[in-house]
Amino acid sequence: MAGKPKLHYFNGRGRMESIRWLLAAAGVEFEEKCMKTREDLEKLRKDGVLMFQQVPMVEIDGMKLVQTRAIFNYIADKHNLYGKDIKERALIDMYTEGIVDLNELILTRPFLPPEEQEAKLAQIKDKAKNRYFPAFEKVLKSHGQDYLVGNKLSKADILLVELLYNVEELNPGATASFPLLQALKTRISNLPTVKKFLQPGSQRNPPDDEKCREEAKIIFH
Amino acid sequence: MLNIAVSIGEILPEPRPPPGPPAALWSRRAADSSPSALCSSGAPSGLQKAWKAIMTERPKLHYPNARGRMESVRWVLAAAGVEAYLPLMHEPLQCRAVAGPLPMTDWWKVSDTGNHLLFQQVPMVEIDGMKLVQTRSILHYIAEKHQLFGKDLKERTLIDMYVEGTLDLLELLIMHPFLKPDDQQREVVNMAQKAIIRYFPVFEKILRGHGQSFLVGNQLSLADVILLQTILALEEKIPNILSAFPFLQEYTVKISNIPTIKRFLEPGSKKKPPPDEIYVRTVYSIFMP
Numbered sequence: 001m002a003g004k005p006k007l008h009y010f011n012g013r014g015r016m017e018s019i020r021w022l023l024a025a026a027g028v029e030f031e032e033k034c035m036k037t038r039e040d041l042e043k044l045r046k047d048g049v050l051m052f053q054q055v056p057m058v059e060i061d062g063m064k065l066v067q068t069r070a071i072f073n074y075i076a077d078k079h080n081l082y083g084k085d086i087k088e089r090a091l092i093d094m095y096t097e098g099i100v101d102l103n104e105l106i107l108t109r110p111f112l113p114p115e116e117q118e119a120k121l122a123q124i125k126d127k128a129k130n131r132y133f134p135a136f137e138k139v140l141k142s143h144g145q146d147y148l149v150g151n152k153l154s155k156a157d158i159l160l161v162e163l164l165y166n167v168e169e170l171n172p173g174a175t176a177s178f179p180l181l182q183a184l185k186t187r188i189s190n191l192p193t194v195k196k197f198l199q200p201g202s203q204r205n206p207p208d209d210e211k212c213r214e215e216a217k218i219i220f221h
Numbered sequence: 222m223l224n225i226a227v228s229i230g231e232i233l234p235e236p237r238p239p240p241g242p243p244a245a246l247w248s249r250r251a252a253d254s255s256p257s258a259l260c261s262s263g264a265p266s267g268l269q270k271a272w273k274a275i276m277t278e279r280p281k282l283h284y285p286n287a288r289g290r291m292e293s294v295r296w297v298l299a300a301a302g303v304e305a306y307l308p309l310m311h312e313p314l315q316c317r318a319v320a321g322p323l324p325m326t327d328w329w330k331v332s333d334t335g336n337h338l339l340f341q342q343v344p345m346v347e348i349d350g351m352k353l354v355q356t357r358s359i360l361h362y363i364a365e366k367h368q369l370f371g372k373d374l375k376e377r378t379l380i381d382m383y384v385e386g387t388l389d390l391l392e393l394l395i396m397h398p399f400l401k402p403d404d405q406q407r408e409v410v411n412m413a414q415k416a417i418i419r420y421f422p423v424f425e426k427i428l429r430g431h432g433q434s435f436l437v438g439n440q441l442s443l444a445d446v447i448l449l450q451t452i453l454a455l456e457e458k459i460p461n462i463l464s465a466f467p468f469l470q471e472y473t474v475k476i477s478n479i480p481t482i483k484r485f486l487e488p489g490s491k492k493k494p495p496p497d498e499i500y501v502r503t504v505y506s507i508f509m510p
Contacts, residue, residue: 051382051386051423052386052389052419052420052423053419063375063378065378065382066382066386067381067382067385067386068385069357069381069385070378070381070382070385073377073378073381074374074378074381077374077377078374086362086365086366087349087351089361089362089365090351090353090358090361090362091351093355093357093358093361093362094339094353094354094355094358096358097354097355097356097357097358098339098340098354098355101340131340131341132340135339135340
């Protein structure tokens with residue numbers, strides 16, 4: 001074991017935040033290597049450590065993992081957050097992909113030109129209320145268990161709760177008519193590892209803002 | 222025995238025929254073998270029962286009659302040697318039948334006839350008692366089920382990474398038909414650049430590095446299937462795209478010659494033709510009527 005995982009990204013939520021959530025929920029301590037300038041990114045590229053010249057990149061267990069989903073799946077598998085068999089994994093994957101689709105709209109929004117952000121917000125609110133929240137509320141209702149799959153915590157639960165927090169930041173009260181989602185959010189938030197992550201001073205990032213957008217523009221243009 | 226039953230099954234009357242195209246379109250394999258006197262009435266014969274069991278066991282792919290996001294699924298099923306049943310979805314009526322009665326926003330209230338699409342989207346694949354949506358979860362399930370996902374967590378992770386990178390490139394191809402005509406030519410240039418500068422060098426290096434025929438673990442995996450799909454689709458638009466990549470050229474030939482894949486690449490297989498104007502119009506008529 002090569003010490004703590006190292007997260008290579010810029011100083012914002014972006015695509016790395018879900019990975020921070022998963023690691024934190026799994027109780028894994030990690031380090032952040034923040035890029036601040038274009039040169040920082042170019043150096044990583046020149047060093048040949050970014051397989052497709054992109055971040056996120058996570059150094060973990062002797063590997064330099066890229067591609068957000070591949071990173072999720074490795075962490076989930078390693079820390080028993082991926083179900084007990086192939087069918088549970090299929091369900092967890094399916095739920096995760098839906099979550100990621102909605103979260104994609106949210107995480108990319110701050111980096112859009114300001115005049116496009118309003119329309120995107122409306123789209124996020126609509127999709128959450130009419131497509132995704134009902135789907136997950138129904139899943140929880142169908143089996144009445146505490147977690148989405150197999151009566152056990154999985155990456156789908158953690159990423160869903162992150163999503164709920166993200167949507168509520170943009171639209172307070174968004175979960176009001178989804179009691180089971182609210183219960184899941186409370187339950188997951190009270191897990192000791194997640195509770196710690198939700199407290200001030202943790203490695204959780206504040207919402208991406210105009211400053212983040214400017215920084216990202218400089219680094220990635 | 223199984224193969225014969227499958228061929229026989231396709232000339233028996235279908236208990237619940239799907240609406241739309243005539244049966245001849247999806248029973249073209251009946252020409253392969255034609256035992257007579259099987260279309261009988263009365264109690265189901267042993268063969269009819271066997272056929273019904275096989276047909277209900279076959280994965281069912283719900284999607285328009287085109288490549289789109291389902292093509293990767295067709296590729297991996299074909300590579301794994303799995304026969305799939307394809308209820309064609311080229312009419313809005315069929316699509317409604319799958320998505321549930323209108324309005325779409327109330328889909329979760331419907332019990333029997335609708336309610337099949339978890340996020341109101343296709344692709345959807347009925348397989349092993351599940352209605353799976355989300356392309357990646359479908360691909361992963363099929364890959365894992367058919368030993369195309371590596372032998373351990375590390376191999377699986379490598380395959381995941383390679384697949385994710387390749388899917389990023391494939392996404393450009395999937396979205397290409399829906400761009401404005403003026404943007405389409407520019408996008409072909411963009412695809413070519415991304416392929417040649419970002420993605421192909423990675424896989425060329427991997428193949429050169431271990432000298433094996435497959436990307437991971439010296440055996441066929443999802444990573445090889447998706448990469449081959451993407452290379453061939455790019456070659457349709459940019460014929461010499463592999464010219465600077467000798468290892469990838471050899472690799473493409475080798476993987477294409479694997480028997481299951483070779484069969485998929487032959488005419489008459491379930492591989493769909495390149496997207497055209499009709500495809501674009503169909504998609505708009507189904508999903509944005």
